[in-house]
Structures are given as structure tokens and as C-alpha cells.
Amino acid sequence: MTRRPVRIVTVGDELLEGRTVDTNSGRIQRALAGREAPVLGVSVVPDEAAAIATALDATAAGDLVFLTGGLGSTPDDLTREAVAAWAGVDLEQDAELASRLERRWRARGINLKPSFLKQSDVPAGLEPVDNPQGSAPGLVGDLRDRTLVVLPGVPGEMAALLPLVLERLDARGVLPPAAESCLWRTAQVAEVTLVEACASVRDRWPGLRWSWWLTEWGADVRVAASPAAAAGDLAAAAAEVDRILDGIVFARERRTLPEAVLELLIARGRTVSTAESCTAGLVAGRLTDPAGSSAAFRGAVVAYADEVKTARLGVPAELIAAHGAVSREVVLAMAAGARERFGTDHALALSGISGPGGGTDAKPVGTTWIALDGPGGAHARRYRFPADRSHNRRLAVAAALDALRRVLEAGDDVSPWHQVDSWRGDR
Amino acid sequence: MTRRPVRIVTVGDELLEGRTVDTNSGRIQRALAGREAPVLGVSVVPDEAAAIATALDATAAGDLVFLTGGLGSTPDDLTREAVAAWAGVDLEQDAELASRLERRWRARGINLKPSFLKQSDVPAGLEPVDNPQGSAPGLVGDLRDRTLVVLPGVPGEMAALLPLVLERLDARGVLPPAAESCLWRTAQVAEVTLVEACASVRDRWPGLRWSWWLTEWGADVRVAASPAAAAGDLAAAAAEVDRILDGIVFARERRTLPEAVLELLIARGRTVSTAESCTAGLVAGRLTDPAGSSAAFRGAVVAYADEVKTARLGVPAELIAAHGAVSREVVLAMAAGARERFGTDHALALSGISGPGGGTDAKPVGTTWIALDGPGGAHARRYRFPADRSHNRRLAVAAALDALRRVLEAGDDVSPWHQVDSWRGDR
Numbered sequence: 001m002t003r004r005p006v007r008i009v010t011v012g013d014e015l016l017e018g019r020t021v022d023t024n025s026g027r028i029q030r031a032l033a034g035r036e037a038p039v040l041g042v043s044v045v046p047d048e049a050a051a052i053a054t055a056l057d058a059t060a061a062g063d064l065v066f067l068t069g070g071l072g073s074t075p076d077d078l079t080r081e082a083v084a085a086w087a088g089v090d091l092e093q094d095a096e097l098a099s100r101l102e103r104r105w106r107a108r109g110i111n112l113k114p115s116f117l118k119q120s121d122v123p124a125g126l127e128p129v130d131n132p133q134g135s136a137p138g139l140v141g142d143l144r145d146r147t148l149v150v151l152p153g154v155p156g157e158m159a160a161l162l163p164l165v166l167e168r169l170d171a172r173g174v175l176p177p178a179a180e181s182c183l184w185r186t187a188q189v190a191e192v193t194l195v196e197a198c199a200s201v202r203d204r205w206p207g208l209r210w211s212w213w214l215t216e217w218g219a220d221v222r223v224a225a226s227p228a229a230a231a232g233d234l235a236a237a238a239a240e241v242d243r244i245l246d247g248i249v250f251a252r253e254r255r256t257l258p259e260a261v262l263e264l265l266i267a268r269g270r271t272v273s274t275a276e277s278c279t280a281g282l283v284a285g286r287l288t289d290p291a292g293s294s295a296a297f298r299g300a301v302v303a304y305a306d307e308v309k310t311a312r313l314g315v316p317a318e319l320i321a322a323h324g325a326v327s328r329e330v331v332l333a334m335a336a337g338a339r340e341r342f343g344t345d346h347a348l349a350l351s352g353i354s355g356p357g358g359g360t361d362a363k364p365v366g367t368t369w370i371a372l373d374g375p376g377g378a379h380a381r382r383y384r385f386p387a388d389r390s391h392n393r394r395l396a397v398a399a400a401l402d403a404l405r406r407v408l409e410a411g412d413d414v415s416p417w418h419q420v421d422s423w424r425g426d427r
Numbered sequence: 428m429t430r431r432p433v434r435i436v437t438v439g440d441e442l443l444e445g446r447t448v449d450t451n452s453g454r455i456q457r458a459l460a461g462r463e464a465p466v467l468g469v470s471v472v473p474d475e476a477a478a479i480a481t482a483l484d485a486t487a488a489g490d491l492v493f494l495t496g497g498l499g500s501t502p503d504d505l506t507r508e509a510v511a512a513w514a515g516v517d518l519e520q521d522a523e524l525a526s527r528l529e530r531r532w533r534a535r536g537i538n539l540k541p542s543f544l545k546q547s548d549v550p551a552g553l554e555p556v557d558n559p560q561g562s563a564p565g566l567v568g569d570l571r572d573r574t575l576v577v578l579p580g581v582p583g584e585m586a587a588l589l590p591l592v593l594e595r596l597d598a599r600g601v602l603p604p605a606a607e608s609c610l611w612r613t614a615q616v617a618e619v620t621l622v623e624a625c626a627s628v629r630d631r632w633p634g635l636r637w638s639w640w641l642t643e644w645g646a647d648v649r650v651a652a653s654p655a656a657a658a659g660d661l662a663a664a665a666a667e668v669d670r671i672l673d674g675i676v677f678a679r680e681r682r683t684l685p686e687a688v689l690e691l692l693i694a695r696g697r698t699v700s701t702a703e704s705c706t707a708g709l710v711a712g713r714l715t716d717p718a719g720s721s722a723a724f725r726g727a728v729v730a731y732a733d734e735v736k737t738a739r740l741g742v743p744a745e746l747i748a749a750h751g752a753v754s755r756e757v758v759l760a761m762a763a764g765a766r767e768r769f770g771t772d773h774a775l776a777l778s779g780i781s782g783p784g785g786g787t788d789a790k791p792v793g794t795t796w797i798a799l800d801g802p803g804g805a806h807a808r809r810y811r812f813p814a815d816r817s818h819n820r821r822l823a824v825a826a827a828l829d830a831l832r833r834v835l836e837a838g839d840d841v842s843p844w845h846q847v848d849s850w851r852g853d854r
Binding site: 012013014015022025026041042043044045046051055058072073074075076104107108110113116132133154156160274276279280281282283284285287288289291292293294297298299300301302303304305308311312341342355356357389390 | 449452453456465466467468469470471472478485617618619620622623637638639640641701703706707708709710711712714715716718719720721724725726727728729730731732734735738739768769782783784811813814815816817818853
């Protein structure tokens with residue numbers, strides 16, 4: 001199959017007024033990565049039929065066009081109408097969609113207004129795809145020599161619909177198949193460091209396609225086969241990358257760090273608890289993101305105030321007075337306290353200065369101690385995160401989860417930080 | 428001054444491959460919000476001179492055009508060259524910029540390469556604006572009947588240059604002043620319900636500009652003055668909206684729900700703790716998003732396992748056996764336990780079935796009990812959230828924080844849910 005050019009049009013006043021950042025186009029681009037479907041452009045247009053039509057006019061016959069946004073039931077949502085008008089087709093009510101909408105609103109105790117029913121209107125020629133998270137269906141089909149995919153703008157709904165829509169496109173033979181590729185997901189390592197680490201492999205197998213990107217957890221690397229590479233190149237290069245990145249990879253496929261950790265906990269029959277100061281429950285919150293986490297996660301103490309560290313985790317007040325709340329001694333005592341009180345195999349503890357205030361010369365903003373207590377003993381490491389409050393907290397969550405991942409993977413007698421120390425210089 | 432249409436062109440291969448999310452265009456849009464300078468479109472184009480020229484051709488005479496990206500010193504950075512070629516002007520080296528660049532690289536111990544000096548090239552007709560954070564200056568000026576603003580793509584540098592550039596534009600009289608507007612931020616209420624609630628006000632003052640959008644916390648409404656409205660219309664309509672939305676608005680300006688709650692806690696000299704099952708620390712995590720939260724937030728117990736609810740919060744095991752962990756009785760006992768153990772004025776407790784498993788006919792997925800204990804007594808409410816695991820958890824966090832907000836705002840003898848009950852039907 002030949003290449004299939006892709007254009008993305010995101011619709012919404014809120015995107016143009018900067019109230020909302022467009023994350024949808026990036027998600028579509030990542031979902032298409034590895035296909036011979038290059039994204040030639042992204043346009044962001046207001047909730048106006050004329051602007052949507054202009055953006056559609058700027059696409060070319062043969063394009064695969066993704067439109068997101070403007071599928072709600074409020075008066076400013078008019079993407080359905082705009083697409084129908086641009087294509088010169090009618091909007092037709094889909095009876096099944098209409099009755100599903102009616103049930104949905106009734107279940108929420110909201111009386112159906114006629115205006116809500118516009119979400120069951122479908123431009124003739126497109127077919128609806130059920131939205132697992134919301135009321136606006138996706139729409140897929142061919143109009144004016146383009147393949148159109150119309151998706152809601154709410155990021156969670158868009159993300160839930162996207163794989164279903166790609167399946168539909170694959171079934172219709174619209175998308176070139178994905179090229180073979182390998183993925184490495186890492187936490188705690190900078191993107192540039194990964195790029196450098198893989199430089200020799202890139203030089204050796206130049207025909208492959210490399211990409212790197214930042215994630216919520218750290219950085220990912222992907223290598224894909226390409227027509228320029230010989231058969232076997234991908235496997236040979238991947239084996240070399242495996243060797244180089246040994247120990248710092250938390251997943252080789254699309255899995256989040258909490259999913260990887262939870263899977264390891266369950267496979268090993270282990271339980272975990274947390275004691276959190278600076279992250280204030282975010283490690284526990286992320287550990288319980290995956291369904292089924294209650295099999296391994298028992299509970300947490302958020303000890304934001306120092307007296308709480310003493311009263312609820314048994315950290316001696318003198319220890320805090322002597323070393324400060326952000327110290328190796330205190331974070332180890334927090335971890336031991338949580339492990340004992342919750343009766344878990346492992347306990348993670350975090351105490352740090354996220355900022356913007358609270359930093360000193362000796363302990364600048366970003367200084368964060370993380371401890372992991374478990375059957376093989378207790379370990380602690382100091383980090384110096386370089387970012388602002390919210391990002392420092394996110395980096396701490398990823399570092400803590402990744403430490404637990406490392407011990408679960410490599411065994412209780414392994415330091416959670418031996419590997420990462422050789423990659424980072426921020427102790 | 429008349430309206431000034433704005434178009435944004437962001438340049439960068441990384442944006443088109445989904446590796447990087449374009450946050451720059453959102454930042455520019457927010458900086459222009461309220462001005463009569465509507466952003467008519469955003470295009471994302473690759474690092475190719477032809478693509479940049481095509482995007483510039485798609486702008487109109489009279490536009491204010493922001494270009495970001497491609498101002499670095501590597502071979503793939505060619506926005507300067509592309510702009511000069513598009514406008515048919517020469518690139519001229521700016522001697523002052525060149526000597527500043529030279530000093531900058533020398534201070535970093537890096538020998539100046541000739542290629543670095545391309546950052547001192549300026550398309551004739553534009554003037555440089557010093558970059559406080561990096562080496563690439565901003566460029567401002569008029570070319571081909573457009574006002575062009577060229578900014579680096581690195582988000583931190585772009586953000587630092589933006590206010591300087593807007594000052595320059597204001598000094599040149601290029602930008603209209605900000606239009607008056609009012610904002611209402613709500614939690615717990617559906618966007619469609621807000622639209623309906625404001626329908627009578629919209630009908631009465633038709634000249635105003637309305638917008639609604641979903642947020643992490645709930646839904647926002649904004650009304651802006653426009654040339655079609657009479658003086659005083661905005662104030663009159665706003666007073667009416669204030670009356671209609673009384674009690675469900677958590678902020679009238681750009682503030683998050685945790686920021687609003689924290690400000691109220693500090694103003695009232697109150698402290699808070701949380702006891703969380705289904706949300707597993709996320710309420711505590713969000714409450715501590717704002718800097719300074721340690722003045723009011725003390726700590727939390729995440730009681731994911733039932734034995735933790737008993738051992739760490741004093742919830743009688745018989746109560747759990749009799750009513751189930753997701754019940755009014757248990758969530759009230761969790762709140763009382765947290766309030767007592769942390770010695771706080773208020774305590775929030777949450778217990779629910781987030782899904783995908785665990786639902787029953789009597790307690791379907793989404794069923795969530797939230798309790799608030801405080802000086803005025805204890806209250807609990809059942810919610811039935813309609814979404815998937817991750818979204819149900821987010822809805823629970825917003826509902827809990829908003830309940831606390833309500834009591835802090837209206838007084839301890841007020842039910843946290845009286846107002847919201849009349850807006851929702853999902854008990």
C-alpha cells in the first residue's frame with residue numbers, strides 16, 4: 001500500500017483562546033507513528049462553519065483527515081453541520097444513537113432536551129463509532145475523495161475512541177499497516193542521554209527510523225524498520241539497544257509505569273504501601289490507576305506536617321530535629337514506619353522540597369529523598385529535580401515507582417538505584 | 428481601534444510527529460485573550476522553507492502573524508531564511524547581536540562556530556527583541572502588509588520573550604486593548620446544565636459573547652462584551668448570572684479549585700485532612716498542588732484495604748461488615764477518624780467503586796460516598812459517576828474539594844450539598 005497523507009483539523013474556540021492546550025493532535029500523531037501515514041499539517045480553527053470549511057478545503061483528495069472537537073450538544077458545537085454542508089450531504093438522525101442518548105441522559109437524571117439529540121445526527125456517508133466514555137460518537141467515512149474521521153474534542157473521549165477508529169480504518173484498508181518496530185520505555189533518564197546512548201547503534205544500522213519523546217514517566221525510544229533497512233536489521237539493532245538500556249527500561253510495549261509495577265507486584269505475590277510528604281498521596285494515587293491494584297496496594301500515610309510523620313509513622317521527633325524532614329534518616333524511618341503499620345512487603349517513602357519556597361543552599365528546591373524498604377533491606381537516594389513544583393512532584397512519583405520496579409524485577413538483594421546512578425549525576 | 432486578526436504558525440518536525448505538544452500557540456492565545464485580536468487559526472508546519480512560505484501565504488494582509496520555532500543554530504533551523512525569502516528581503520547580520528552571541532558562547536566555554544552566528548541574521552524590515560533566556564532573539568516588524576512576530580520554539584524562551592514582544596506591539600499601536608469579560612468556574616455541574624441555566628440571560632442581552640468549556644474540575648462560563656452590546660450590558664448580565672449560579676461557583680477568575688479551597692482554608696484559619704479509599708491519595712495530592720498548602724493541609728490516610736480503614740482510621744469492622752465499605756456509615760466513620768487522628772478542623776472521606784470491576788446492582792460502578800466532617804457536624808452524599816475508572820476518580824476529587832469549598836464559603840451550619848442537590852439528580 002502507498003503512503004497515506006494525513007491532515008488534522010482541531011476545532012474549538014477554547015483552543016484558539018489558549019484556555020485549552022490541544023493534546024489531541026499529538027495523540028493522533030503518536031497513534032499513527034510507524035505507519036506510512038505522514039501528518040502533513042495541523043490546523044486549529046474556531047467553532048465556525050466557515051472556518052471548518054476553509055480548513056477542509058485546504059486538504060487534498062486522497063488525504064486521511066482527522067477532525068476533533070465541536071461534537072457536543074451546546075449551541076457552539078457545529079462540526080457535524082459544518083462537515084455536512086462542506087460535503088453537500090444531509091444530516092440524518094441515527095435512530096439507534098438517539099435511543100442510546102436518551103437512555104444515557106435518563107440514567108444521569110437529566111431530562112432529555114431536543115437539543116441534546118443533535119448528537120445523534122450523522123452526515124450521510126459517514127458511520128458512527130460508539131464512544132465508550134461520552135455521548136458524542138466518532139464518525140468515519142469517505143466524503144469528497146477524502147477519508148474523514150470526526151472525533152470529540154474532550155481528550156479522554158478522543159483517546160478512548162481513537163483505537164476503535166483505527167481498527168475501523170484498518171478494516172476498511174484505509175491505513176498502511178504499521179511498520180515493524182520496537183519500543184523502550186524508561187523513567188528517570190533524560191531524553192538527550194538516551195539519544196546519545198543509542199548513537200553507536202544508529203550509526204551501525206543507518207536504515208532504521210529512530211524516534212524519541214518525553215512521557216509522563218521519562219522518555220521513550222522507538223526504532224522502526226523502513227524500506228531502506230535490510231531484513232534482520234531491526235532485530236539486530238534491538239538486541240544492542242536492549243544491552244545498552246539494560247535495567248532502566250520499565251516496559252517494551254505500551255504500558256504505563258504503574259501498570260508495569262502492579263503486574264510485577266502481583267506476579268511476585270508482593271504488597272506495597274507508601275509514606276508521602278512532598279508528593280502528598282500522588283504515588284499512591286498513581287499506583288492505583290490500574291484496575292486490580294487492590295491485590296497489591298494496601299494503603300498510605302500522607303505525612304505533610306512533621307507531627308504527622310511522628311504520630312502516624314513513628315518517625316522520632318529528634319530525628320527530624322537533627323536531620324530535617326528532608327533527609328536520608330527521616331525518609332528511611334518513614335518507609336520503615338509504613339511497612340510495619342501496613343504489614344506490606346515493600347514501602348516507598350518520599351520527602352522533598354518541591355518549591356517554589358522552602359529551599360536553602362544545602363537543600364535547594366528540588367531536593368528530594370526517596371526510600372524503599374523491603375525484604376532485602378532499606379535503601380535511600382537523594383534526587384535534585386530541576387523543575388517547578390508540579391513537575392518536581394511528577395518526577396518524584398516516577399522515580400519512586402521506578403525504584404520499586406527495579407527491585408521487583410532484579411531481586412531483593414539488588415539496589416533500586418545502582419543502575420540509575422550510572423545514568424544520572426544529580427545526587 | 429478595530430479588530431486585529433491573528434494567525435499563529437508553529438514550526439517544527441517534532442510537533443508533527445507527536446513527540447512534542449505545541450504549548451506555545453496556547454500561550455500566545457492566552458496572552459491575547461480579551462483583546463479584540465481573535466486568533467483565526469494555528470498551523471503546525473515542518474522545518475521546511477516551502478511549508479513555512481505556504482503557511483505565510485495563507486495569512487491575509489492586515490494580520491498579526493506569530494511564528495514560533497526554527498530559530499536555533501542547527502542546520503534544520505531555517506525560519507529566518509524562510510521569512511526573508513517569502514518577503515523578498517535580504518538577511519542582514521545585526522552587529523550588536525553578533526557580538527552579544529560571541530560573548531554568550533565564550534562565557535559558556537564554547538568556541539563560536541560560524542554557524543552559530545546565523546542567529547544574528549535579521550530579515551530586513553524586522554527588528555530584534557532581546558531573549559532573556561536564550562540566544563535566539565525575537566523578531567518584530569511589518570512585512571508584506573502583515574505584522575510579523577517571530578519567536579523561538581523552546582517553550583521557556585518563548586514565554587520569556589512574549590511579554591516583551593507584546594509591549595513592543597502595544598508601543599507600536601498594533602494591538603487592540605483587552606475587551607471586558609466575566610468568568611465563572613464551577614465544579615459538579617454538567618456543561619449542558621450551565622448552558623440551560625444561562626439561557627434566559629443570553630436571550631435578554633443578545634449582544635454579549637458567551638462561551639462554555641469543560642475543565643478538570645467541571646465547567647466554566649465566560650461572557651465578554653462586544654461591539655454589538657451596549658455599555659452596562661455586561662455588568663447587568665453578570666449580576667444575573669451571579670444570582671443564578673449562586674453557591675456553585677468556586678472562582679470568578681483564573682484560579683483552580685484547589686487554589687480556591689486553600690485560599691478559603693487559610694483565610695478562615697482552618698486545617699484539613701483526608702481519608703481516601705477509591706481516590707487513594709488524589710484528593711490530598713491535588714490539595715497540595717498550590718504552593719503554601721502546608722499552612723492548612725496536615726495529612727491523609729489512604730485506606731485502600733478494609734483492614735486499613737479499621738486499623739488506621741478506627742472504622743469498626745462490624746460497620747464495614749454490616750453496610751459494606753462503600754456506604755454512608757463507613758465514609759462518615761472514615762471522616763471522623765481522620766479528623767480526630769490528624770487534629771484538623773475538617774476532614775474529607777471518600778469510598779467508592781471506580782470500576783471497571785466491583786459493581787453490583789445495588790452499587791453499580793461509579794457509586795461513590797463522600798463525607799465531610801467539621802465544626803458544624805458531619806454530612807455525607809452518594810454520587811453515581813457515569814464514566815470510566817480514571818474519570819470517576821477525577822470526578823470524585825472535584826466533588827470532594829467542592830464540598831469543602833462550599834462549607835468554607837457559606838459557613839459551618841450549611842450543608843455542603845444542599846445547593847448541588849438542586850443541580851444534580853444522581854444520588
